[in-house]
Amino acid sequence: MRRTRAASFLKKAVGMSLAAALLSCGPDAYVAPSPAPVTPATASKPLATYTDWPSITSAIPKDPVMESRIAQIVAGMTLAQKVGQMTQAEIQSITPAEVTQYFIGSVLNGGGSWPGNNKRAAVTDWVARADAFYDASLATNMAVKIPIIWGTDAVHGHNNVYGATVFPHNIGLGAAHDAELVRRIGIATARAVRATGIDWAFAPTLAVVRDDRWGRSYEGFSEDPAIVNEYAGQIVTGFQGTFSSEANLLVTAKHFMGDGGTDKGDDQGVTTCSLSDMINIHGQGYYSALAAGAQTVMASFSSWSNPSQGINAGKMHGSQYMLTEVLKGKLGFDGFVVSDWNGIAQVPGCTNSSCPQAINAGIDMVMVPTDWKAFITNTLAQVQSGQIPLSRIDDAVTRILRVKMRAGLFSGRKPSQRLDAGNAAALQARPLAREAVQKSLVLLKNNGNVLPLARGKKILVVGKSADSMPNQTGGWTLTWQGTGNSNADFPNGDTILAGIREAAGAANVTYSSNGRGVQVANFDAVIAVVGETPYAEGNGDIGPTQTLEHSSRYAEDLSVLKGVTGKGKPVITVFLSGRPLYVNNLLNRSDAFVAAWLPGTEGKGVSDVLFRDASGNIHKDFTGKLSFSWPKAACQTPVNVGDANYAPLFPLGYGLSYAHPATVPQLAETSVSGGCG
Numbered sequence: 001m002r003r004t005r006a007a008s009f010l011k012k013a014v015g016m017s018l019a020a021a022l023l024s025c026g027p028d029a030y031v032a033p034s035p036a037p038v039t040p041a042t043a044s045k046p047l048a049t050y051t052d053w054p055s056i057t058s059a060i061p062k063d064p065v066m067e068s069r070i071a072q073i074v075a076g077m078t079l080a081q082k083v084g085q086m087t088q089a090e091i092q093s094i095t096p097a098e099v100t101q102y103f104i105g106s107v108l109n110g111g112g113s114w115p116g117n118n119k120r121a122a123v124t125d126w127v128a129r130a131d132a133f134y135d136a137s138l139a140t141n142m143a144v145k146i147p148i149i150w151g152t153d154a155v156h157g158h159n160n161v162y163g164a165t166v167f168p169h170n171i172g173l174g175a176a177h178d179a180e181l182v183r184r185i186g187i188a189t190a191r192a193v194r195a196t197g198i199d200w201a202f203a204p205t206l207a208v209v210r211d212d213r214w215g216r217s218y219e220g221f222s223e224d225p226a227i228v229n230e231y232a233g234q235i236v237t238g239f240q241g242t243f244s245s246e247a248n249l250l251v252t253a254k255h256f257m258g259d260g261g262t263d264k265g266d267d268q269g270v271t272t273c274s275l276s277d278m279i280n281i282h283g284q285g286y287y288s289a290l291a292a293g294a295q296t297v298m299a300s301f302s303s304w305s306n307p308s309q310g311i312n313a314g315k316m317h318g319s320q321y322m323l324t325e326v327l328k329g330k331l332g333f334d335g336f337v338v339s340d341w342n343g344i345a346q347v348p349g350c351t352n353s354s355c356p357q358a359i360n361a362g363i364d365m366v367m368v369p370t371d372w373k374a375f376i377t378n379t380l381a382q383v384q385s386g387q388i389p390l391s392r393i394d395d396a397v398t399r400i401l402r403v404k405m406r407a408g409l410f411s412g413r414k415p416s417q418r419l420d421a422g423n424a425a426a427l428q429a430r431p432l433a434r435e436a437v438q439k440s441l442v443l444l445k446n447n448g449n450v451l452p453l454a455r456g457k458k459i460l461v462v463g464k465s466a467d468s469m470p471n472q473t474g475g476w477t478l479t480w481q482g483t484g485n486s487n488a489d490f491p492n493g494d495t496i497l498a499g500i501r502e503a504a505g506a507a508n509v510t511y512s513s514n515g516r517g518v519q520v521a522n523f524d525a526v527i528a529v530v531g532e533t534p535y536a537e538g539n540g541d542i543g544p545t546q547t548l549e550h551s552s553r554y555a556e557d558l559s560v561l562k563g564v565t566g567k568g569k570p571v572i573t574v575f576l577s578g579r580p581l582y583v584n585n586l587l588n589r590s591d592a593f594v595a596a597w598l599p600g601t602e603g604k605g606v607s608d609v610l611f612r613d614a615s616g617n618i619h620k621d622f623t624g625k626l627s628f629s630w631p632k633a634a635c636q637t638p639v640n641v642g643d644a645n646y647a648p649l650f651p652l653g654y655g656l657s658y659a660h661p662a663t664v665p666q667l668a669e670t671s672v673s674g675g676c677g
């Protein structure tokens, strides 16, 4: 179970080689051409731009009958019942009896928190826990009982749950340029979450990622607001539909607003953009998400300040301007705002258990994982003292009830009685995930057209990530950081190596993680699967003392490639990462190079594209196109489409294919010591 940020935030020690290895092996001004993309470089429709915050009409209109019923319920609630309804506790820190006693409105399971603290809890264990909380919420002495709602981070499938299909992280979906695919993934994920008796997903992340040093870059679809805008509405529609069926699941548009725009990609840092950029870059995902009917919004840990332009919204969790004037006023949002994990404590003058400023600013439900008792005590006192107007409390509770009613929680059916509850098969959507992997892959280099590979050839596989489900799935998988897992924790998935063995024929494949002790000459081709190891949130930040150079953190990958390159056999590198990185020294030692992002549990989606079919024809061509610009230097960040003098190594929308080849020359290899500042 996660969490103290400071304690767990150990930046990777950077053993930078002091001597800058300046191998000017080729033009350092190389910028790949954008070969005629198979799919549009960005979204398929032009993006509307605004001079002020737009008013959004939700797909879910107000229901007058519902509204009057809500008003009656609120009028009959005590202050303690109202404040309890606004409180969200973590499942390990509250019992069903306490849910009843304190009139708790919501629970969540954080990353790495499972029923009974059992990573391999079965769906039936999840459903039993959900029933227990549900029954407890209906056992209060309230005049009208209000069902509890359980939220979970289902951000790439139902990723907390043992046996569930884990989809590619959003950065890979962005490269797929397929909004309809993303809608289908929303549907499949909703079904998986329902199987565990849970009502609410803290997804999608709508960050427009501007600096790839951010540890959460992979949670974003793109640096391009047009792609985020196009996807947001689709994934919300996929998850939620119009709540016409129990298959529909409540979603969360997060993290509002500007989480992907912080200076230097500092997680929970300060976004300094202009008002126009906040409206027209960071807001774009929310406009389509809210239009599609998103009912909850999660506040961002980040701040928005630009004193030179008179902007001082400060911490989003305490910004009345952003949470109330903009989101609820100008955008017209009538759902509820949930705070992030102890996010209220980051508001000046606040703590985990006390923040009238955040509630007055517009936070409706407070994610207070462990200190929820003190929070309730303090908030009651703050209402009684007038620090928090009762009208604000009533508005928050009204919003919460509105969302619960719209989402069907008042149906009278407990979690175990709902659609797919306890159905382990509903956790899986393997063909869909495999399709997503295929479409997410971006071919950056294929000199000599060494790909696709014929079947039946002798293949040497090297690299630490060829046989690693944890490295394929990344953060937010079973555990918060995606660490502490092994292949055995993924019974319903395949590694990339398994896919290679199936395509080439197991007898033709030899695997050596470090590439030592094998003779490359004995093989027809080498496939190297390398890249980043799992991280989440700030733990993944590339801080000021580091650079985008992958080899500065993962020397083993360059070492493996040095061992197999230049031996007269083609080297195909499959690079697993949560973001674009400076990898010229790996590109130069690869004949082909595939950006595979964090593909999830369906590793065979990779070999589906690398290999020809049994008849020798192309089985699947590459269709993925970069949704993040790829840097040409260790400190070329931020680099985003639309920049003045935009000159990345591979631009947004770049992606080769078998149908559209191109040759990549040798590239400059220039390390930078001491970080990018």
Ligand code: GLC
Pocket (backbone or CB within 6 Å): 109, 110, 111, 153, 202, 254, 340, 341
């Ligand atoms: C985290 C994340 C947020 C997540 C929440 C609950 O700190 O910022 O995305 O939904 O906590 O796990």
